[in-house]
Amino acid sequence: MLRRDSQRAVEVLFRQHYAYLCRTAYRLLPDESLAEDLVQEVFYELWKRHAQLTISTSFKAYLRRATVNKALNYLRDNRKLSFDGEETTGIPDPEPGIAQSLEAAELQEKIDEAVDQLPERCRIIFILSRFEEMSYQEIADQLDISPRTVENQISRALRLLRTALGPYLPFILLILSGAGG
Amino acid sequence: MEFNKIIKLLIKRHRNELSQSDQEELGHWLKQSDHQHQAKQWDQLWELSGQYKASYQPDLEAGLSRLQNRMKPRPARRRGLRLALALAAVFLLALLPLSRAWWMPTNSEMVLTSGDEPKEYSLPDGSRVQLRENSRISYSSNWKNSRIRALSLEGEAFFQVVSDPSRPFEVRTSQTQVQVLGTAFNLRAYPAEPLTTLTVEEGLVAFSAMQGEQEIQLGARQKALFDHQQQILSRVKGVNLNARSWQTGRLRFRGTPLREVIRELDEHLAVDLILENQTLSECSFTFGSAQGESVNELLENLAISFKAKLEKLDKGRFVLRGGHCNR
Numbered sequence: 001m002l003r004r005d006s007q008r009a010v011e012v013l014f015r016q017h018y019a020y021l022c023r024t025a026y027r028l029l030p031d032e033s034l035a036e037d038l039v040q041e042v043f044y045e046l047w048k049r050h051a052q053l054t055i056s057t058s059f060k061a062y063l064r065r066a067t068v069n070k071a072l073n074y075l076r077d078n079r080k081l082s083f084d085g086e087e088t089t090g091i092p093d094p095e096p097g098i099a100q101s102l103e104a105a106e107l108q109e110k111i112d113e114a115v116d117q118l119p120e121r122c123r124i125i126f127i128l129s130r131f132e133e134m135s136y137q138e139i140a141d142q143l144d145i146s147p148r149t150v151e152n153q154i155s156r157a158l159r160l161l162r163t164a165l166g167p168y169l170p171f172i173l174l175i176l177s178g179a180g181g
Numbered sequence: 182m183e184f185n186k187i188i189k190l191l192i193k194r195h196r197n198e199l200s201q202s203d204q205e206e207l208g209h210w211l212k213q214s215d216h217q218h219q220a221k222q223w224d225q226l227w228e229l230s231g232q233y234k235a236s237y238q239p240d241l242e243a244g245l246s247r248l249q250n251r252m253k254p255r256p257a258r259r260r261g262l263r264l265a266l267a268l269a270a271v272f273l274l275a276l277l278p279l280s281r282a283w284w285m286p287t288n289s290e291m292v293l294t295s296g297d298e299p300k301e302y303s304l305p306d307g308s309r310v311q312l313r314e315n316s317r318i319s320y321s322s323n324w325k326n327s328r329i330r331a332l333s334l335e336g337e338a339f340f341q342v343v344s345d346p347s348r349p350f351e352v353r354t355s356q357t358q359v360q361v362l363g364t365a366f367n368l369r370a371y372p373a374e375p376l377t378t379l380t381v382e383e384g385l386v387a388f389s390a391m392q393g394e395q396e397i398q399l400g401a402r403q404k405a406l407f408d409h410q411q412q413i414l415s416r417v418k419g420v421n422l423n424a425r426s427w428q429t430g431r432l433r434f435r436g437t438p439l440r441e442v443i444r445e446l447d448e449h450l451a452v453d454l455i456l457e458n459q460t461l462s463e464c465s466f467t468f469g470s471a472q473g474e475s476v477n478e479l480l481e482n483l484a485i486s487f488k489a490k491l492e493k494l495d496k497g498r499f500v501l502r503g504g505h506c507n508r
Contacts, residue, residue, distance in 0.1 A: 007249075007252050007253075010248070010252070011245065011248075011249070014244070014245055014248060015241065015245065018239065018241050018244050018245070019238070019239050019241055022237075022239035022244075023234065023237060023239070026234055026237050026239075027233060027234050030234060031289055031322045031323070032237065032239070033305055033322055033323060033324060033325040033326070034289065034291060034322040035239070036239055036240075036244055036305070037291065037305060039239075039244070040244060040247060040248060040303070043248050044248060044251055044252075044303070047248075047252055077292070105236075107232075108232065108235065108236050111229055111230065111232050111233055112233060112234055112236075115230065115233045115234075126230075127233070129196070130230060130231065130233075131231075131233075151189055154189075154192055155185055155188040155189045155192060158188055158192065158223065158226060158227065158230070159185075159188065161226055161229075161230055162222075162223075162226055165226060165229065166222075166226075169222060169225055169226070169229075
């Protein structure tokens with residue numbers, strides 16, 4: 001498909017997967033214009049290299065893998081991500097006296113904030129497992145750590161999230177069921 | 182049972198990765214009082230975390246048109262439009278000194294590098310950069326939303342800036358800065374070199390020293406230098422046709438002093454030309470290279486027009502012996 005009329009083919013793939021890939025990159029980074037820049041590079045490279053490229057998986061899987069790699073490389077190159085040494089958590093204590101109702105937009109904010117404040121490597125591992133359909137082993141290979149560390153970090157993430165979001169859970173349930181899921 | 186272990190099992194259940202023994206272990210734990218309720222809370226939390234950044238919606242059409250722009254060969258720009266832009270630039274440039282304060286460095290930085298060979302990049306606004314070897318550009322990751330399109334350069338690059346009168350484009354080097362609204366120019370600022378040089382291909386550019394008040398406005402085909410040691414910004418006389426010569430490998434001169442020709446040979450083509458007769462350095466030289474003409478032809482032409490003798494010392498090094506200005 002890519003060999004003939006390659007530009008059109010790349011455009012079709014772009015329409016199908018751009019939003020999905022931007023979200024993937026954005027969750028890892030998390031920075032909108034950076035995410036869009038990286039995904040832009042993924043497609044531009046696809047276009048430049050389409051003649052030499054053999055893709056054994058689906059395009060979606062290939063593009064997702066390329067995007068995840070780019071995002072992780074970016075974090076590494078900019079020394080945002082280090083896989084040695086301990087990190088401290090920036091999770092704040094939940095505010096006292098929670099409001100009686102929580103709007104959906106506020107809830108979104110709380111969730112984003114809680115995940116953003118996870119220690120960086122804990123956050124990355126959590127995101128990769130939660131959203132990118134990667135096994136513990138795959139994540140471990142990608143980040144050059146042990147699968148046991150991966151598992152520990154994921155459960156650590158959930159415990160930290162509970163500290164941040166736990167008090168909101170009763171309201172959250174209302175909103176989620178109200179929104180139909 | 183250990184609390185942490187339960188969380189791990191619950192996560193595994195979400196991932197459909199429970200083994201037979203895991204399942205038994207979890208089932209046993211769930212039978213105890215209140216545990217069902219606890220498990221439910223963890224499940225809710227897991228579901229909730231799936232909402233992370235769910236409100237983000239990237240602009241598909243903007244992204245696509247940026248990609249399309251990069252995929253197609255660069256279209257020629259219309260001359261009339263360019264003139265209008267240049268005129269607009271004259272007015273807006275007057276406001277620029279005020280705008281410098283808008284630019285604030287942020288903690289997140291986007292870096293483009295070239296390594297051993299030149300590379301081409303597209304910036305978030307669609308502007309293009311041809312980055313020469315061993316060069317580096319960085320800009321803030323929220324560039325797209327900032328009021329000035331500010332970036333830093335170490336090394337040499339040719340910029341083709343998409344016009345946006347509301348958002349000036351600014352390049353900083355260690356010693357100078359360049360501000361434009363939409364134009365094409367080449368900026369050379371390798372930290373190890375004594376000069377920063379700016380050559381404008383089209384449009385209008387404000388070139389200023391980082392320290393002090395010096396500022397020069399350059400139009401199309403003009404060139405200026407900043408001397409790091411003396412901290413002096415100066416305009417190179419005459420017309421400069423070589424803004425992108427390091428990419429094309431072609432040099433053209435129109436009444437250019439030989440000393441400047443020598444500098445351009447060094448800068449663009451890494452050719453070192455030594456004058457035995459220093460009085461030649463103020464002689465002017467004209468040479469319009471045709472496609473495919475080599476450096477050797479340029480040098481031979483140069484020797485002939487000054488009635489000098491060209492001698493090759495070794496690769497990329499030549500000496501011009503004798504000679505005098507024509508006329």
